[in-house]
Amino acid sequence: MxxxxxxxxxxxxxxxxxxxxxxxxxxxxxxxxxxxxxxxxxxxxxxxxxxxxxxxxxxxxxxxxxxxxxxxGEPLQYILGSEFFGDLEIQCRPGVLIPRQETAASVTRLAQILRDETRQRSRERFKHGYVPGPLQVLDLCCGSGCMSLLLIHHLLEYGVLPPHSHVTGIDISGTAVDLAKLNRARNFPKLENPRMSFLEADIFSDQFVKNNTHGRANSASDSEDVGYSILMANPPYISPAEFVRTTARSVRNFEPKLALVPPDPSSPQVQPGDTFYPRVLEIARAIRPRCMLLEVADMDQATRVTQMVEKMGQKWFGLEIWRDDPSSGESCGLSGTEWLIRGTGNGRSIFVHNFPTPSISKP
Structure with a gap:
């Protein structure tokens, strides 16, 4: 420095x-x-x-x-005790990752897509008397709960949150789960829909999929209107080498390494830093979400994770890489692939979906 x-x-x-x-x-x-x-x-x-x-x-x-x-060098968010994440003020504590504004931009973009898709489906099905099914969200490695809370905030703001919806946030850290519950209580003190549960669990455990996932796995067909099933994940994604070489000193010294650096991969085909993504996609195969939002470190990792998604054996209508600000700048296709890259800045998120309506293609 x-x-x-x-x-x-x-x-x-x-x-x-x-x-x-x-x-x-x-x-x-x-x-x-x-x-x-x-x-x-x-x-x-x-x-x-x-x-x-x-x-x-x-x-x-x-x-x-x-x-x-x-x-x-202690982060200002820990000293002040909070950070704004989109429209919400999220409580921050040592031991829990500080929310980033780039993540908020991705969640806001996801909420806009869900809003447009919901309104489009409602217009098409109104004459048939269909009622949208409940929204189900699984938020893996939820940390402070910021992603789930901001998503629900926007959907309530847009008036597109169906009754009986449910959000489940999962984190291995009990400190993070306690903070997520506090943030839920502070931002939605009287919220009854959706029900929001934050649970301490290890997504690598053998019983995790059986005990803690919700979604469309038991639906009779993809055509059933059982509501959206959304999987979000912001897992540890920084390799040990990158953690030492590229992260700020305040991050290395004060933010939890558990939330930043994953364990070594068990397979030689998986690069350091990518350990969580095969497991997240294994969970996705079990719950068959209609869309996924996966946070990544940079464009190189975004490319690798997108390739993993393509090998899932599940057909997606759309597969996109979002940069830091996915709502700005030109959208372009990546040569030799069917991927769409949106926004400006560094690679930030992978978004995949099974929404057939063309309205979501508009940035």
Whole structure:
């Protein structure tokens, strides 16, 4: 990491000694000023809350303590205790991966597709008296629950969430599951539809598919209107080498490695970093979802996972690679394949679906 120029350090110190204190972690003067403002507002809020129980709390001392934590590289989200994820404020805790805005962009795009597909099917079937079946969502490696919660937020906002829908979030970390439950309670304190369950489980266990999956596996045919079955997964996907070489120091030192680096693959055909994807696709074969959204690290991994999807033995109507912002920029087909690449930025997600309506092809 390059050293900061003395002129920048002098300018930061002239603004506020605390700006100078956190500048090395922020690496940018405007970012340091913004973060100090957020930290100060956070402390002021704590003072207001605790003034009856701790009347002698010193605001400046508390602020400096938080700035010291930031100086050591602790992520701002852990210090403040939350991060905005799309329209939602998601609680953050050490031991649980911090939500990323690129993931929020993918979930928002998925919600838009589900909205358009639902409305299209409703128009086509209204004259026949069909009622949409319940939505079923399986969220693997759910972490803070951010993906499920944002998806449901958008579907409620669009008015397309069928009655009796259900969301199941799975994570191996009990700390993550507890936080997901807290985020559900904070963002949807009175929500009855859908029912949302966050469970601690190991998706590699022999009994997982039998005990914890929901979907279309028992439906008589794909033509039945039993509602959408959606599989989402944001698994650990960074190889040990990439973890050391490419991740920020704050990520390596403070965020849970369990949520970032998967165990070594059991098959020599699977590259380090890809360990979870064969298992996720095995689960997909069992539940036969109508669509999947799988988070990936970059375009190289997106290509490998897309090739795995093609080898599943299941026919998909559409297979797409989404970049960081899947709603912007040109869409293009990848030469020699039937894949569509959407958006701008780095490779971020794999989206596959069995929605026949042409409306979802519009970015």
């Amino acid at each position: 390059p050293r900061l120029p003395n002129s920048l350090l002098s300018k930061a110190g002239s603004i506020d000694p605390l700006v100078l204190l956190i500048l090395p972690a922020c690496r940018d003067l405007n970012s340091a000023k913004n973060e100090l403002r957020w930290l100060r507002e956070h402390v002021q809020g704590l003072v207001r809350i605790k003034k009856h129980t701790q009347p002698f709390i010193d605001e400046r001392t508390s602020l400096r303590q938080l700035c010291e934590r930031r100086r050591r």
